[in-house]
Amino acid sequence: MKLTFASYNIHKGVGIDGRHDADRIVRVLHELDADVVALQEADQRFGPRAAVIPRDMLIETHWQIVPLAMRAGGMGWHGNSILVKRGIDIVDAAPITLPSLEPRGAVHARLSKEGCEFDVVGMHLDLSGLLRRRQIATVCGVLAHGNAPAVILGDLNEWSPRGGALRSFGQGWEVLTPGRSFPASRPLAPLDRIVHSPHWRCAGCEVHRSALAVAASDHLPVRAELELADCEMRA
Numbered sequence: 417m418k419l420t421f422a423s424y425n426i427h428k429g430v431g432i433d434g435r436h437d438a439d440r441i442v443r444v445l446h447e448l449d450a451d452v453v454a455l456q457e458a459d460q461r462f463g464p465r466a467a468v469i470p471r472d473m474l475i476e477t478h479w480q481i482v483p484l485a486m487r488a489g490g491m492g493w494h495g496n497s498i499l500v501k502r503g504i505d506i507v508d509a510a511p512i513t514l515p516s517l518e519p520r521g522a523v524h525a526r527l528s529k530e531g532c533e534f535d536v537v538g539m540h541l542d543l544s545g546l547l548r549r550r551q552i553a554t555v556c557g558v559l560a561h562g563n564a565p566a567v568i569l570g571d572l573n574e575w576s577p578r579g580g581a582l583r584s585f586g587q588g589w590e591v592l593t594p595g596r597s598f599p600a601s602r603p604l605a606p607l608d609r610i611v612h613s614p615h616w617r618c619a620g621c622e623v624h625r626s627a628l629a630v631a632a633s634d635h636l637p638v639r640a641e642l643e644l645a646d647c648e649m650r651a
Contacts (some may be wrong), residue, residue, distance in 0.1 A: 417644045420449035423569035429468035438469040440632045443626035444567040454538030454569035458497040459490045467491040482525045494521035514551040548581035561581040565615035594638035607640045616642040
């Protein structure tokens with residue numbers, strides 16, 4: 417089973433021109449053509465914390481929104497949301513509370529395709545290196561209980577290409593480096609990452625850079641094609 421995973425910090429739908437444009441974000445999502453997408457900053461941070469993309473705009477296409485909204489009108493938990501294409505079943509979903517000073521969190525979904533279940537976590541980590549390490553440890557601890565194939569995606573806010581908080585993933589986790597994704601107009605840092613458990617094999621990963629993606633947010637999205645070789649054994 418091959419699936420394409422993507423992570424995209426949509427900056428509340430505000431592009432480098434300072435305009436909020438939800439349609440522009442949706443068009444970038446179509447460019448990505450991923451099966452599973454973790455979004456960050458998908459809800460407004462203050463007030464009612466409404467979703468920055470109208471739900472109908474996503475549902476009318478081919479997206480299912482994993483039911484994680486903790487507030488009416490929102491899409492997720494502390495701005496984190498997970499989208500999946502139709503044809504992938506949503507088995508379960510729950511927020512993960514992270515140790516933090518800022519309003520940070522992660523979202524956890526159990527998904528199924530072709531009878532094979534797997535976990536996906538979307539997250540947006542703290543600016544503090546110490547807290548990032550603790551947050552990664554918390555997420556890995558949650559996933560360890562299920563021992564299922566898992567993919568972690570998000571804006572890790574880690575500028576180090578291989579060190580720093582990335583070491584907290586520990587043995588067995590494969591931290592992919594799609595490339596520099598921030599800032600979108602002139603990328604300097606590989607802040608956006610995809611991490612997978614040993615069950616998966618990576619067939620390729622990249623930063624998605626198009627004229628539309630450069631304009632739509634301050635982050636470029638990242639994507640990876642992953643293959644689950646022993647899917648039938650876990651069905």
